[in-house]
Amino acid sequence: MxxxxxxxxxxxxxxxxxxxxxxxxxxxxxxxxxxxxxxxxxxxxxxxxxxxxxxxxxxxxxxxxxxxxxxxxxxxxxxxxxxxxxxxxxxxxxxxxxxxxxxxxxxxxxxxxxxxxxxxxxxxxxxxxxxxxxxxxxxxxxxxxxxxxxxxxxxxxxxxxxxxxxxxxxxxxxxxxxxxxxxxxGSGDITFRQGFCPMRSSLPKLYRLKVSGLRGGHSGEEINCGGGNAIKALAACLHSWRQKGLAFDLVSFNGGRAKNVIPGGSEAVFYSDAGLEELAAAADESRQEFLAVYGSIEAGAVFAVEPVEDVEAIGTAAGVGRPQAMDRHQKDNLIDLLMCLSNGVSAMSQLCPGLVQTSANLGVVRTVFEADRGEKYIEVQYMPRSANEGSILEYYRTAEILARLTDFELQTGRISPxxxxxxxxxxxxxxxxxxxxxxxxxxxxxxxxxxxxxxxxxxxxxxxxxxxxxxxxxxxxxxxxxxxxxxxxxxxxxxxxxxxxx
Known part of the structure; x- marks a missing residue:
């Protein structure tokens, strides 16, 4: 009973x-x-x-x-x-x-x-x-x-x-x-990692570019809701600056909370010789391009540039003085990797209408400076999902090629069935x-x-x-x-x- x-x-x-x-x-x-x-x-x-x-x-x-x-x-x-x-x-x-x-x-x-x-x-x-x-x-x-x-x-x-x-x-x-x-x-576990390659930037001003206000969400159940990815959006903005010839040296790139969470925010700290007004206008142009694709879902997206007044507060200083930037080859490799990683839904189920069969989420990017442990590195966490294990293996193979092309070390976990x-x-x-x-x-x-x-x-x-x-x-x-x-x-x-x- x-x-x-x-x-x-x-x-x-x-x-x-x-x-x-x-x-x-x-x-x-x-x-x-x-x-x-x-x-x-x-x-x-x-x-x-x-x-x-x-x-x-x-x-x-x-x-x-x-x-x-x-x-x-x-x-x-x-x-x-x-x-x-x-x-x-x-x-x-x-x-x-x-x-x-x-x-x-x-x-x-x-x-x-x-x-x-x-x-x-x-x-x-x-x-x-x-x-x-x-x-x-x-x-x-x-x-x-x-x-x-x-x-x-x-x-x-x-x-x-x-x-x-x-x-x-x-x-x-x-x-x-x-x-x-x-x-x-099922799901996979992919991590790209590269030791930080420092250089002293000759560009005079330190800025922060932030993408925020995106809806985020669970990378399985909400991957097909039509929203954007804040890491991809930030990478696209930096890529467009490269194309425009805007000079910048990247100090850090951080975004996302977990590999299985769609990132709703991200930020980059960088040096530039451009003025705040020019950078803000370039960021707004990237926002308009983003809204042209995701505006019906992500109307609250914010792309903002601000000067960094308290250098020590960003937590990236190597010893004393100005924070070091990553060298320009590493900067380009990081942006290239983030731009090339497939994100979102890639296949729908043929048996169950409306069900996503295969997707991937670019969940985390971290620029880690751990002075006490002597560690400086960049880490990218990426999670594919699929009802078909073969599709996850395709992501693993693509990741292997991208890691080789961008000089990242690749770590792959076992595939969850x-x-x-x-x-x-x-x-x-x-x-x-x-x-x-x-x-x-x-x-x-x-x-x-x-x-x-x-x-x-x-x-x-x-x-x-x-x-x-x-x-x-x-x-x-x-x-x-x-x-x-x-x-x-x-x-x-x-x-x-x-x-x-x-």
């Missing part, structure tokens, strides 16, 4: 938020999950689960079946504990030490100036709530992984034994309450049936152009019947991230009823 279905929606929301608020207090950017992993270990242990914390800090927590459900098969409830930590411009936020400050406004929950972390803290909170309150269920296993956002290393390193005896897996990392995800794209739809999924059929009964409307079913850990889970146990669901999380991976609270209780009730019917 599903007792959760009889709990009021308000009580469910408050209970889930109580769990989520505890997670929000613990800093948990990708790669720094030990504290939240320790918290989850104790939480599940206190709930009576048998808990394992593995070598990479994944949590595997087993809860025995209730007496009336001993014959039911094992079901895994899965989410990830890390989050994308970003702050709005001007917000003082250290993702390694600062908690997420929650703000509740009507039906929306958001953070105070930072990303919220509902992706995927809300998945964990709902799993914990269900395991605490569901009175009748078969054997359950919570699998909470690390590093989903940056490399899916938690899912990759998860021991096959954690999934070998399971029949069903419900992933709680999707972003639409009425969408049943039954497949996802795609997750294909299972035509005979009993779990998907049951989800659709229960959702329609509970909500009086059909549930949509789709394959998505984003990466989910389900693909790695299927590699460990090809017999697993897997689906992915989630609450309405808007503008994820950004300071504008919000959670729609009225989608929380329906998710909890859906999962609870499905567990009772399995």
């Amino acid at each position: 599903n007792n959760i279905v009889n709990i009021s929606e308000n009580e469910i929301v408050e209970g889930v938020l109580a769990e989520f608020s505890q997670l929000a207090k613990i800093p948990r950017p990708s790669g720094y999950e030990k504290a939240v992993s320790d918290y989850l270990y104790k939480l599940f242990s206190d709930m009576g689960c048998r808990v394992v914390q593995d070598d990479v800090n994944n949590i595997i927590a087993d809860m025995e079946a209730t007496e009336d459900c001993q014959e039911k098969p094992l079901t895994v409830l899965q989410a990830h504990m890390d989050m994308v930590c970003v702050a709005a411009e001007g917000v003082d936020f250290n993702p390694l030490t600062d908690e997420i400050k929650l703000v509740r406004e009507g039906n929306l929950l958001h953070a105070d100036g930072t990303s919220l972390g509902a992706d995927d803290g809300m998945g964990i909170a709902i799993i914990v709530y269900i395991m605490k309150h569901l009175e009748s269920h078969g054997p359950l296993r919570a699998v909470i992984t690390v590093d989903e956002e940056c490399g899916m290393t938690g899912a990759e390193k998860l021991a096959p034994e954690a999934l070998a005896d399971a029949r069903y897996l419900i992933n709680c990392d999707s972003e639409d309450w009425d969408l049943l995800t039954v497949g996802s794209a 795609s997750w294909g739809e299972r035509q005979d999924s009993r779990l998907a059929k049951l989800m659709l049936e229960v959702f329609a009964e509970q909500n009086g409307q059909p549930m949509r079913m789709a394959t998505i152009h984003a990466g989910l850990e389900c693909s790695w889970h299927l590699q460990k146990n090809p017999q697993l019947d897997i689906v992915s669901i989630g609450t309405n999380n808007n503008d994820i991976h950004s300071p504008s991230e919000t959670l729609e609270l009225d989608t929380v209780a329906p998710q909890a009730k859906l999962i609870a009823e499905v567990l009772c019917r399995i």
Whole structure:
């Protein structure tokens, strides 16, 4: 019997938020999950689960079946504990030490100036709530992984034994309450890196060129929304200056927050002998060219040039005196690389109308000056996605050629597999049936152009019947991230009823 279905929606929301608020207090950017992993270990242990914390800090927590459900098969409830930590411009936020400050406004929950972390803290909170309150269920296993956002290393390193005896897996990392995800794209990991080649510029004035105000967004789910890429826009502006014969020496180029996030802002610091008025006019010309392509989406785009008054504040000074510029060959190579990297959608699915099949995101450019470690380098992070692994390999081959032509060192990570739809999924059929009964409307079913850990889970146990669901999380991976609270209780009730019917 599903007792959760009889709990009021308000009580469910408050209970889930109580769990989520505890997670929000613990800093948990990708790669720094030990504290939240320790918290989850104790939480599940206190709930009576048998808990394992593995070598990479994944949590595997087993809860025995209730007496009336001993014959039911094992079901895994899965989410990830890390989050994308970003702050709005001007917000003082250290993702390694600062908690997420929650703000509740009507039906929306958001953070105070930072990303919220509902992706995927809300998945964990709902799993914990269900395991605490569901009175009748078969054997359950919570699998909470690390590093989903940056490399899916938690899912990759998860021991096959954690999934070998399971029949069903419900992933709680999707972003639409009425969408049943039954497949996802694979992805690649490409990094270009080059040691900084310094020179002392003879040009007299130091400026900053900023591109800002772009919408940004998730590089999988929002890559086909028609927006621009701030790194590409800045590179195009600098390229046009080269074509016009404007003299400039580049000191730094920085933009983007993560390889899987479409960059909404970028900036370059440079020397020039041109006046501010001339440079501003050239930047505005580039903005007009940008708006001619993206204006219907990016009307708020800003291309601005300003003088740099406080030289030390830019953090690029080598010793004392003026910051060094990169030599002109390296400047040209960097701009050439950024201009040549394909960005956005390159192919649509022939089987599923409207679904992106292949895309790429130019996510991050960093000019790094670490005096204490003696490191100076330029780094470019690039992420292709596709339902077809061969298409990702094509990006890898192109990257190899571009790296050779521009003198960059190339680093390529392993390709994350795609997750294909299972035509005979009993779990998907049951989800659709229960959702329609509970909500009086059909549930949509789709394959998505984003990466989910389900693909790695299927590699460990090809017999697993897997689906992915989630609450309405808007503008994820950004300071504008919000959670729609009225989608929380329906998710909890859906999962609870499905567990009772399995």
